[in-house]
Amino acid sequence: MFKEECIPYAPSLIESMRSLGYSFQTAVADLIDNSISAEATKIKIISEPQNNPYLIIFDNGTGMTKEELYEAMRYGSTNPLEKRNDKDLGRFGLGLKSASLSQCRKLVVVSKKNGEISSFAWDLDYVVQTGQWLLKGFSAEEIDSFPYINLLSDVKSGTYIYLSEFDRIKAGTGNLSETFCKCLSEMTNHLSLVFHRFIEEGLNIEVNNAVIEPRDPFLLNNSATQRKKESCIYIDGQKIVLKPFILPHLSKISDKEMAKAGGRENLKTEQGFYIYRNKRLIIWGTWFRLERKDELNKLARVRVDIPNSLDYMWAIDIKKSTAALPDIIKKNMYNAVYESVVASEAVHTFRGRKEKTNNDIEYIWEKIKVRDGYRYLINRNIPQIKMLEETLDDKQIKMLDSIMNRFEESFPSAALYADYAKGNIEESKSDDSEKCEELWNDLQRQIDYVKNNNLDIINYYNMFLNVEPYCNYSEVQNKIKEEIEKYERSSKNI
Ligand SMILES: Nc1ncnc2c1ncn2[C@@H]1O[C@H](COP(=O)(O)OP(=O)(O)O)[C@@H](O)[C@H]1O
Numbered sequence: 001m002f003k004e005e006c007i008p009y010a011p012s013l014i015e016s017m018r019s020l021g022y023s024f025q026t027a028v029a030d031l032i033d034n035s036i037s038a039e040a041t042k043i044k045i046i047s048e049p050q051n052n053p054y055l056i057i058f059d060n061g062t063g064m065t066k067e068e069l070y071e072a073m074r075y076g077s078t079n080p081l082e083k084r085n086d087k088d089l090g091r092f093g094l095g096l097k098s099a100s101l102s103q104c105r106k107l108v109v110v111s112k113k114n115g116e117i118s119s120f121a122w123d124l125d126y127v128v129q130t131g132q133w134l135l136k137g138f139s140a141e142e143i144d145s146f147p148y149i150n151l152l153s154d155v156k157s158g159t160y161i162y163l164s165e166f167d168r169i170k171a172g173t174g175n176l177s178e179t180f181c182k183c184l185s186e187m188t189n190h191l192s193l194v195f196h197r198f199i200e201e202g203l204n205i206e207v208n209n210a211v212i213e214p215r216d217p218f219l220l221n222n223s224a225t226q227r228k229k230e231s232c233i234y235i236d237g238q239k240i241v242l243k244p245f246i247l248p249h250l251s252k253i254s255d256k257e258m259a260k261a262g263g264r265e266n267l268k269t270e271q272g273f274y275i276y277r278n279k280r281l282i283i284w285g286t287w288f289r290l291e292r293k294d295e296l297n298k299l300a301r302v303r304v305d306i307p308n309s310l311d312y313m314w315a316i317d318i319k320k321s322t323a324a325l326p327d328i329i330k331k332n333m334y335n336a337v338y339e340s341v342v343a344s345e346a347v348h349t350f351r352g353r354k355e356k357t358n359n360d361i362e363y364i365w366e367k368i369k370v371r372d373g374y375r376y377l378i379n380r381n382i383p384q385i386k387m388l389e390e391t392l393d394d395k396q397i398k399m400l401d402s403i404m405n406r407f408e409e410s411f412p413s414a415a416l417y418a419d420y421a422k423g424n425i426e427e428s429k430s431d432d433s434e435k436c437e438e439l440w441n442d443l444q445r446q447i448d449y450v451k452n453n454n455l456d457i458i459n460y461y462n463m464f465l466n467v468e469p470y471c472n473y474s475e476v477q478n479k480i481k482e483e484i485e486k487y488e489r490s491s492k493n494i
């Protein structure tokens, strides 16, 4: 055997590394990750969306020495398999370079540490021109000419990043400054959500001197937000913490809060899991196909905290904007979903029932709030049970009660939920004439029982008028009303 080094051809590899799929906002978020990992408490984003726009990201983090900066500029500066500090938001040793150059052709980094200021740049045109992996370095005078570089003089340590030549955005628009403005506003929105927990804990991020407000997807400032019980899953000895929240009913959310939560429409589409890696939001608004996104649970959101020590378990991508979770984590998240969905439904149904005060429907299954959640119990006020209670002896009534208790205890909530989520539950059709006939015949048998036992027929018909499922079929309702009239007329005649 012999060996021969095969160095990648710089112009083509550096060009292809631009196409990892970053958007403007995910690229900037990746640079903010680096500032947070470097313990920055203040991050300033400065940009002038003019004809040749630039973007500066400045932080007051630990900064880098000349050697550290040189290493940081290297593609693949850190081995992704190396164990990282548990606060580190980095992953592949590519973000700084690939995120920046996915949007523009020139990345200048200036960093200050131990009183020393150093600077290097990747300039794609220079790499193409020389055909080599050549960084550009700058003298003190050259550094002094960079816009807003004086920000570094006010801090003990920190890093200044200057991005320019936004060729990708330029190529896709007829009006560069307008499109750039739009990018900046989407970026602000994105950062306010993705880093909301850092901002809430005191991190200051400014875009052109305007402070970014945190966008808390759980509306924890609203006292009507329900906090559900936290649960933990342990995977390989590492802890994943799940905390479900139920957002308040829409009527209890102010317009300002609604906008913060992503708007009325997003309340529905952005339900689901909110997955954080080291408090940084990675994926959100998905149930991973465990649940359908429908009206029922649009208020449920589950916060999931995963430490970076579990990176190897999930296929987190370089730009950290998508990640595939392993089945073992998803499976364990099921319980948290179940609880939050049931509770979310409660917010809706109770509202729905209250609104029906002039039309008191008796539901067969009643949802009853108990200490840790809800239980479904059989409503003992429905006419079928009343008529038995009126006619059976004590022993038989006890038997009936015990049967119902056993039914209630074994309500198959988990199986029902799973089938419902998969869309396997058959919905009963309303105003189906065959169904009406079946219900009517069934009702007649019960009225026969009422008659044979000399119970109050009109009273029972009235009860049936308001009980499920008879109340859902207009044809059955009309027939019941006719019967009531008939009995009322004949009782008057007597
Ligand atoms: N703003 C910054 N402040 C201090 N160090 C930084 C900063 N940005 C990048 N670095 C250093 O450069 C390294 C490479 O960054 P990056 O290419 O984003 O890869 P990763 O974040 O995956 O390590 C980081 O690990 C860090 O040591």
Ligand SMILES: [Mg+2]
Pocket (backbone or CB within 6 Å): 030, 033, 034, 089, 090, 091, 094, 095, 096
């Ligand atoms: Mg990084």
